[in-house]
Amino acid sequence: xxxxxxxxxxxxxxxxxxxxxxxxxxxxxxxxxxxxxxxxxxxxxxxxxxxxxxxxxxxxxxxxxxxxxxxxxxxxxxxxxxxxxxxxxxxxxxxxxxxxxxxxxxxxxxxxxxxxxxxxxxxxxxxxxxxxxxxxxxxxxxxxxxxxxxxxxxxxxxxxxxxxxxxxxxxxxxxxxxxxxxxxxxxxxxxxxxxxxxxxxxxxxxxxxxxxxxxxxxxxxxxxxxxxxxxxxxxxxxxxxxxxxxxxxxxxxxxxxxxxxxxxxxxxxxxxxxxxxxxxxxxxxxxxxxxxxxxxxxxxxxxxxxxxxxxxxxxxxxxxxxxxxxxxxxxxxxxxxxxxxxxxxxxxxxxxxxxxxxxxxxxxxxxxxxxxxxxxxxxxx
Amino acid sequence: xxxxxxxxxxxxxxxxxxxxxxxxxxxxxxxxxxxxxxxxxxxxxxxxxxxxxxxxxxxxxxxxxxxxxxxxxxxxxxxxxxxxxxxxxxxxxxxxxxxxxxxxxxxxxxxxxxxxxxxxxxxxxxxxxxxxxxxxxxxxxxxxxxxxxxxxxxxxxxxxxxxxxxxxxxxxxxxxxxxxxxxxxxxxxxxxxxxxxxxxxxxxxxxxxxxxxxxxxxxxxxxxxxxxxxxxxxxxxx
Numbered sequence: 327x328x329x330x331x332x333x334x335x336x337x338x339x340x341x342x343x344x345x346x347x348x349x350x351x352x353x354x355x356x357x358x359x360x361x362x363x364x365x366x367x368x369x370x371x372x373x374x375x376x377x378x379x380x381x382x383x384x385x386x387x388x389x390x391x392x393x394x395x396x397x398x399x400x401x402x403x404x405x406x407x408x409x410x411x412x413x414x415x416x417x418x419x420x421x422x423x424x425x426x427x428x429x430x431x432x433x434x435x436x437x438x439x440x441x442x443x444x445x446x447x448x449x450x451x452x453x454x455x456x457x458x459x460x461x462x463x464x465x466x467x468x469x470x471x472x473x474x475x476x477x478x479x480x481x482x483x484x485x486x487x488x489x490x491x492x493x494x495x496x497x498x499x500x501x502x503x504x505x506x507x508x509x510x511x512x513x514x515x516x517x518x519x520x521x522x523x524x525x526x527x528x529x530x531x532x533x534x535x536x537x538x539x540x541x542x543x544x545x546x547x548x549x550x551x552x553x554x555x556x557x558x559x560x561x562x563x564x565x566x567x568x569x570x571x572x573x574x575x576x577x578x579x580x581x582x583x584x585x586x587x588x589x590x591x592x593x594x595x596x597x598x599x600x601x602x603x604x605x606x607x608x609x610x611x612x613x614x615x616x617x618x619x620x621x622x623x624x625x626x627x628x629x630x631x632x633x634x635x636x637x638x639x640x641x642x643x644x645x646x647x648x649x650x651x652x653x654x655x656x657x658x659x660x661x662x663x664x665x666x667x668x669x670x671x672x673x674x675x676x677x678x679x680x681x682x683x684x685x686x687x688x689x690x691x692x693x694x695x696x697x698x699x700x701x702x703x704x705x706x707x
Numbered sequence: 708x709x710x711x712x713x714x715x716x717x718x719x720x721x722x723x724x725x726x727x728x729x730x731x732x733x734x735x736x737x738x739x740x741x742x743x744x745x746x747x748x749x750x751x752x753x754x755x756x757x758x759x760x761x762x763x764x765x766x767x768x769x770x771x772x773x774x775x776x777x778x779x780x781x782x783x784x785x786x787x788x789x790x791x792x793x794x795x796x797x798x799x800x801x802x803x804x805x806x807x808x809x810x811x812x813x814x815x816x817x818x819x820x821x822x823x824x825x826x827x828x829x830x831x832x833x834x835x836x837x838x839x840x841x842x843x844x845x846x847x848x849x850x851x852x853x854x855x856x857x858x859x860x861x862x863x864x865x866x867x868x869x870x871x872x873x874x875x876x877x878x879x880x881x882x883x884x885x886x887x888x889x890x891x892x893x894x895x896x897x898x899x900x901x902x903x904x905x906x907x908x909x910x911x912x913x914x915x916x917x918x919x920x921x922x923x924x925x926x927x928x929x930x931x932x933x934x935x936x937x938x939x940x941x942x943x944x945x
Contacts (some may be wrong), residue, residue, distance in 0.1 A: 327823055329817050337811035337852075622807045625766060626821055627796025627867075701766050704807060 331639035332630065333618070345608055346644050349601060350651025352679065356597045357656040358663070360673045363583075363590045363664030370499040370578040371528070373437070375573065379544035379558040380553045382574050383560055384567040391420055392499050393577045398566065400538045409560050411551035412446035417540035419512040420498075423579040425472060425480055425505070432472045434505050435498035438512020438540075445544055448493065448506050453508055461510055466492035467506040471664075483518055487511070498706045499578050501665040515535055526533075545667035598680055605648070606688035609641045613692035621704035626661075630697055645685030649678050712775065713742040713876050713908020716933070719772030721758055724928045734931035738907040740856070740924075742875070744812065745920050747911045750928035756912045757880055759904040759928065763910065764878045766793035769906055777875045788936050798823055800869030800907075802879040802898075806861035808853040815849040816856050821872045832871070843897075859890050866894070870901060876900070878934055879911040883918060895921045 360438050381390075382400065383406055390396020415472040419438035424431050441459035448458045448467050454474035459465045468474045478489040487507065496504040507515070519527070519536045527533070547556045553570050561568040569577065613620070620633055633662040639652050653674060660667040710875040721733040726819045732755040750756050761767035763774060765781060774782040776798050781787055788794065795801075808817045819832035825836070840846045843863040845856075853861055862882065869877055879898060881908060883891035895911070895918045902909045902923075911922065917926060 327829065328812065328820055330811075333816065335812045459938075618807070619809050619811075622809065623820075624792070625795070626801055626822055627792045627794075627799075628820065632824065668779060702761060702802070 330636035330637075332645065334636065335640060335643060336421045338502050342644070343647070346647035347651050348646065349605060349608070351649050351655050352597065352601050352604065353652035353677065354655035354659075356594055356601070356667060357652055357674065357677060358660060358667055359590050359594045359597065360677070361656065361660055361667035361669045362663070364663065364668035364670055365675070366501065366583050366590075368588055368668055369497045369501045369666050370583055371575060372495065372497055373499065373504070374575055374578065376496070377445060377544055378546070380446060380547040380555045380571055381412075381545040381560060381563070381571045382571070383415075383543040383545065384541070384569070386566050387471075388560055388567050390567065391418075392574070396541050396567070398541075398543060398634055400540045400563070402566070403540075403543045404565060406543050406545050409545075409563060411548055411556040411558065411559065412634060413546045413548040415543055415545040416440055416443040416445035416514055417509060417543055418445075418447070419509065419516060419541050421516050421541075422502070423482070424516060425468075425474070425482075429473070430541065430659050431564070432474060432503065434503045435500070436512055436515065437504055437506050438509045438516075439506065440509045444546070445663055448491065449496075452493040454492050455496045456489070459506060461553035462508050462510055464511065465490045465508065467493060467498045469493045469503040469505065471503040472505065473499075481528075482515060484696055485511075485514075491545065494515045495666075500585075509540070513539070521653065527591065549636060564706045598684060600647075601681075602684035604639065605644060606691045608644065609637065609689055609692040612640065613637060613695045615697055617695070618704060620699050621701050624699060625701035625704045633696050634693050637669075637696055638686070638689045640657070641689035641692065642682065643687045645681045645688075653675070710874075711741045711742045713744070713777060714738075714740040714910065715773075715775035715804045716763065717773040717775075719759075719762065719774065720770040721755065721762060721767070722770045731931055733769075733933070734763075736928075736933040737897040738926055738933050738935055739818045740876075740910055740926075742905050742908050744923045745895075745909045745911065745921070746904045746926055747922040748926045749914070749919070752914075755931070756928060759933070760878050760880055760912055761909065763876070764800065764801065765794050796825055797872060798875045800872065800874035801876065802866055802869045802882045804881040804884040806858070806865040807866070808861055808864055810853055813850050813852050814845070814856070815870075815884070817864060818868045818871045821868065825872060836867065836871055839870055841863070843850045843867055860883060860904070862886065862890075862894060862895075866897065866901075870905070873905070874907060876911040877907050879909065881912050882913065883913065883915055886916070888917065889920060891915060892921065894931050 384390035384396035388394040388396045400417045403417045406412055421436050423436050424433050434619050439447055454470060458467060464485055464487050468489050469491050474489050476489055476492055480487045498504055521707050547553050557568045557570050599673050623633055656669055660669055715735045719733055719736040723730045726889060748756050758767055762769045769782060771784045781794055815833060815836050818836035822832040823829060837846060845860055845863055848856055848860060883894050886894060896929055898909050898911060899921060901907055922938060922939060925938060927934045927936060
């Protein structure tokens with residue numbers, strides 16, 4: 327039996343492929359949008375995973391240090407260390423800074439930690455060059471997206487920092503590149519004021535106690551102890567905000583990026599609707615172009631089912647080709663995006679399902695036209 | 708040999724519109740076309756030739772009357788079957804002023820489309836199609852697309868398509884209008900030959916009086932009725 331859809335597509339193959347390519351690029355953007363969302367979720371957890379803490383101790387009544395600002399004294403670390411069940415505790419700082427020209431200024435998040443402590447957020451598996459911090463001062467590990475390399479010297483405030491290591495894929499929960507400095511350097515970068523400011527503060531009776539503030543204390547729990555119970559114990563004893571790693575992850579993935587996911591979800595939904603409308607318009611136009619042939623077929627007795635099958639098959643083929651082009655297009659360009667884009671196979675299959683449903687819906691307009699086509703239109707007056 | 712009616716129309720009416728906009732096109736037409744007969748249908752423009760053809764072809768629903776196609780009564784004040792398209796596919800061959808081939812199918816696919824839809828196997832349909840194409844001297848064009856053929860070749864393919872389902876009736880709507888006089892004569896002679904050889908009733912709408920002597924009879928629409936006229940011997944000689 328003659329496959330009308332196959333014959334029609336063969337007859338206008340170039341036009342059909344270009345159309346599928348156009349729709350595919352649109353669907354590719356849908357995949358990229360989903361990939362951006364996936365990337366955000368992964369980015370949000372990079373630091374959490376690398377730090378590997380069981381418990382986060384932050385300023386009381388805050389959701390710090392990522393969802394809200396948090397400041398606690400550095401010596402809180404020592405208090406946490408003596409809580410029953412705590413294996414180790416370290417202080418961490420997080421701050422936004424801007425690295426100078428390379429070739430343009432780079433906005434980064436600096437993570438301050440004790441290079442000789444028990445918690446090292448620089449994961450060895452993410453190191454692509456050099457080494458981690460081994461000195462208390464003026465060393466820096468940067469992520470490759472900053473454009474800096476091992477051996478580069480970066481001037482920040484009054485000091486030169488030597489880049490000793492480069493990591494890959496390390497970003498903050500907001501997607502900015504990370505750099506790592508020692509806790510003391512981080513505190514200096516955060517609280518180093520000008521001489522004029524220091525004089526003014528002294529005149530006001532304010533002494534520079536801020537220099538020993540940090541953003542969070544992270545702790546690891548001894549084997550055999552319940553993380554939840556240790557966290558509860560810290561909270562009861564120290565009256566600070568305490569979150570387990572799971573709670574902190576929830577804060578990041580659900581609360582922090584909730585708005586972003588809604589935003590991206592809406593964009594994705596709108597793009598899918600637009601794609602459906604475009605496919606419907608294309609199929610409707612293609613049907614209109616063939617209306618004379620369709621009328622002839624009806625006139626000579628070809629049943630509607632055969633003609634409708636032709637339209638439905640062409641629409642599905644357009645959808646499938648567009649889906650293939652969407653994957654090619656998105657895989658070609660995703661690495662060019664400044665923030666992480668993660669293309670996952672389940673997302674692609676989900677989009678495939680959506681495309682098939684959208685294609686079938688889109689074919690309805692063309693099918694309606696086929697059914698209503700008057701066979702007498704074939705012969706005119 | 709006893710003549711057998713291929714088409715029989717009794718007291719056929721066709722009106723368009725209602726009340727103030729009512730247009731009476733055909734008023735009580737009755738006629739027969741026998742198998743093996745080529746009949747010309749003539750009338751001034753707008754007199755209802757195509758409408759009559761479309762009613763016989765089960766495309767346009769009459770207002771009232773009776774239509775027989777062969778020994779099957781298909782219409783008696785209403786369609787007697789819901790499958791008019793099946794009747795068209797199985798009993799009728801259509802030929803138009805232009806060839807109206809499906810542009811995305813090649814010649815043999817155009818010819819085999821209807822038989823294959825009727826359930827004839829692809830192999831058998833291709834065999835029938837090739838015989839017809841050979842008969843019309845275009846066997847070598849079987850795999851060509853319609854766009855690659857001349858107007859005359861395409862019209863021959865269209866006639867082959869009309870014959871591929873072994874119809875009992877051929878309805879030809881001005882099949883020679885787009886052809887020069889020599890080719891027009893060839894096509895009408897071909898229709899005549901088909902009518903005789905395949906025992907098919909052929910109605911041909913035409914404006915070309917030069918084609919009339921080649922026909923067996925003339926049906927004329929006059930005052931909304933159909934009048935049958937014999938072609939005079941003199942005309943036949945001409």
